[in-house]
Amino acid sequence: PEYVTIILIGSNENKFLSTIKSRCMILHFNKIANDEIEKILGEQYQLKVNSKIMIDAFQGSIGKALQLKDKIDDYEKIENVIYSLEKRDKIDILNMAEIIYKAKDEKYDILDYMNIVFINLAKNSTKYANCINIVENTKRRLQSNANYDMSIDNMLFNLWEQVN
Secondary structure, eight states, X not given: OTTOOOOOOOSOGGGSOXXXXXXXXXXXXOOOOHHHHHHXXXXXXXXXXXXXXXXXXXXXXXXXXXXXXXXXXXXXXXXXXXXXXXXXXXXXXXXXXXXXXXXXXGHHHHHHHHHHHHHHHHTTOGGGHHHHHHHHHHHHHHHTTOOHXXXXXXXXXXXXXXXX
């Protein structure tokens, strides 16, 4: 009926069929400021996020912040692995990266977060720029059904060699 309004929400308008899009009014939502996200998480969810990089990973979305709120400790461990690449040997890195090995169901989220960390590190040192390519190559291997553990091993070894 004419009085019915349907609201479709998506993160990528290209995923909607063109016949649907042609009958829609597209509204783009603005990103929420990082300090506002921190305030909302603190006041409504009693959650404190210590990492500026993690706040950036929310990409101005409360929805993403709420999805990641249960995984904050895991993401902090991943940051710790990345920051330790220069300071530790390969075996220590593999042992520290247990969280990455256990995250098979969320592998792409983990790898995307690693890239966010590397992008922030690359702002200060160019040696981290190629690390992004290493992570992207790992994602491509995994999409081609490569062995997960071997792909992560290979990625961590290549990352360690890149930064040392």
